Amino acid sequence: MKHFSEVTPAGERVLDVAEALIARRGYNGFSYDDIAKRIGIKKPSIHHHFPTKAELVAVIAQRYTHRFRGALLEIEGRQAVPHARLMAYADLFERTHLREREFCVCGILGAEAETLPAPAAEEVSRFFTLNLDWLGAVFKQGAEEGSLRLPAPAPVHAEGLLALLEGSMLLARGLRQSTAGGAGPVALAAAYLTPLQPL
Amino acid sequence: MKHFSEVTPAGERVLDVAEALIARRGYNGFSYDDIAKRIGIKKPSIHHHFPTKAELVAVIAQRYTHRFRGALLEIEGRQAVPHARLMAYADLFERTHLREREFCVCGILGAEAETLPAPAAEEVSRFFTLNLDWLGAVFKQGAEEGSLRLPAPAPVHAEGLLALLEGSMLLARGLRQSTAGGAGPVALAAAYLTPLQPL
DNA sequence: GTCTATATCCCGATAGAC
DNA sequence: GTCTATCGGGATATAGAC
Numbered sequence: 300m301k302h303f304s305e306v307t308p309a310g311e312r313v314l315d316v317a318e319a320l321i322a323r324r325g326y327n328g329f330s331y332d333d334i335a336k337r338i339g340i341k342k343p344s345i346h347h348h349f350p351t352k353a354e355l356v357a358v359i360a361q362r363y364t365h366r367f368r369g370a371l372l373e374i375e376g377r378q379a380v381p382h383a384r385l386m387a388y389a390d391l392f393e394r395t396h397l398r399e400r401e402f403c404v405c406g407i408l409g410a411e412a413e414t415l416p417a418p419a420a421e422e423v424s425r426f427f428t429l430n431l432d433w434l435g436a437v438f439k440q441g442a443e444e445g446s447l448r449l450p451a452p453a454p455v456h457a458e459g460l461l462a463l464l465e466g467s468m469l470l471a472r473g474l475r476q477s478t479a480g481g482a483g484p485v486a487l488a489a490a491y492l493t494p495l496q497p498l
Numbered sequence: 499m500k501h502f503s504e505v506t507p508a509g510e511r512v513l514d515v516a517e518a519l520i521a522r523r524g525y526n527g528f529s530y531d532d533i534a535k536r537i538g539i540k541k542p543s544i545h546h547h548f549p550t551k552a553e554l555v556a557v558i559a560q561r562y563t564h565r566f567r568g569a570l571l572e573i574e575g576r577q578a579v580p581h582a583r584l585m586a587y588a589d590l591f592e593r594t595h596l597r598e599r600e601f602c603v604c605g606i607l608g609a610e611a612e613t614l615p616a617p618a619a620e621e622v623s624r625f626f627t628l629n630l631d632w633l634g635a636v637f638k639q640g641a642e643e644g645s646l647r648l649p650a651p652a653p654v655h656a657e658g659l660l661a662l663l664e665g666s667m668l669l670a671r672g673l674r675q676s677t678a679g680g681a682g683p684v685a686l687a688a689a690y691l692t693p694l695q696p697l
Numbered sequence: 698g699t700c701t702a703t704a705t706c707c708c709g710a711t712a713g714a715c
Numbered sequence: 716g717t718c719t720a721t722c723g724g725g726a727t728a729t730a731g732a733c
C-alpha cells in the first residue's frame with residue numbers, strides 16, 4: 300500500500316481536508332465530493348491522488364499514527380516522571396479535542412471498524428497497539444520505581460486510560476458539548492491517576 | 499415524535515433488527531434494505547412503520563434509554579453499597595459487549611452525533627445525561643458515607659467511569675478483539691474503582 | 698401490513714481531453 | 716493535475732394496488 304511520505308503536495312492537501320472531515324463525521328459520514336468542494340477542485344481530481352476511498356483512509360490512519368508516535372517521543376524527551384508523562388499524554392487528547400471539537404481520528408474509525416475496509420481497519424488497530432504498548436511501559440516503569448501503586452497489571456491500566464480518553468471524546472460528542480459535563484480529558488485523567496500516587 | 503410504546507408488533511420487529519444493526523455498524527452503516535432483508539420483507543414495508551430513518555433511529559435511542567433506566571432501577575434494588583452498584587453498572591456494558599461484540603447503541607450514535615438527525619441526537623444526549631446523573635448520585639453517596647474517597651468532585655468521576663466504559667468498547671472494536679487486550683469493561687472499572695476504596 | 702414500481706439523488710469510480 | 720462527462724449502483728422515500 301501507498302505510504303504517506305510518497306504523497307505529493309496536492310495529495311497532502313487532500314489528506315489534510317479528508318482527515319478533518321473524518322475527525323468530525325467519521326468514515327461513513329463524508330464523500331469525495333465533500334473533500335473536492337472544500338479544496339475547490341472537482342471529484343475526479345481526488346480520485347487522481349487516491350483512486351479508492353479505502354486507500355485514502357488507510358493512508359490517513361497511517362499518517363496519523365506516525366504523527367502520534369512522534370508526539371510520544373517528544374513527551375519522553377520532555378517528561379521523565381511516569382505521572383507527568385501520562386498527564387502530558389492526556390493533554391494530547393485535550394488539544395485534539397479543543398481544536399474545534401475534533402475526535403481522535405483513529406478513535407472514531409475504531410468505532411466504525413465493522414464497516415471499514417480491511418487495510419484501514421489494520422492501520423487503526425496499529426494505532427491502538429502503539430498507544431497501549433507505550434502506556435503499558437510507562438505504567439510499568441511507575442510501578443517498578445514505586446511512583447505509582449497499581450491495583451491491576453500495567454496493561455490493564457494502559458487500556459483503562461486509553462479507554463477513558465477516547466471515551467471522553469465520545470461523551471462530549473454525545474452530549475453536544477465541547478467538554479462533557481465541563482471536565483475534559485486532562486481532568487478525567489487526573490481523577491484516574493491521582494489515587495494511584497502514594498501519599 | 500412517536501413514542502416507542504405505540505409501536506405495533508411488526509414495528510417492534512423492525513426496531514429490534516435495526517437496533518442490532520446500529521450496535522454493529524452505526525447510523526451511517528446500514529440501510530432500510532438491510533433491515534428488510536433480515537426480516538424477510540421489502541423495503542417499503544419498513545417505511546410503512548417508520549417513514550423516515552431519522553424517526554426510526556430516534557425511537558430506537560428512546561427505547562434503549564428507557565431499557566437502560568429500568569436496568570439502573572434494578573441495580574438500585576439489588577445492590578445497596580455504592581461500589582457494588584458501580585460494578586453492577588459496569589457489568590451492564592460487559593454483557594452488552596459479550597453479546598456478539600455489540601457496541602452500546604447510544605455510544606456509537608454519540609460518536610456519529612455530528613451526522614445524526616437532530617431528534618436522534620437529542621435522544622442520545624438524554625441517554626448520557628441520565629447515566630451521568632445516576633453515576634454522579636452513586637459517587638456522591640459513596641463520598642458522603644465514606645465508602646469512597648474521591649480525589650475529584652463526584653460528577654467528574656461519573657464522567658470518568660462512563661467514558662472508561664464507552665471507550666473500552668471503542669477500543670475492542672479498533673483492536674478487532676472481543677475484549678481489548680483481554681480486559682473487559684468490568685476489569686477496567688475495577689482498576690478504576692479499587693484505589694478509591696479506603697483500606 | 699405487504700407488495701411492485703418508480704422517483705430522485707448521491708455515491709464511488711472510470712474514460713479521456715486539456 | 717485538473718477538467719467534463721458518464722456509468723452503475725445503492726440510498727431514502729413515495730404512489731398506489733392488494
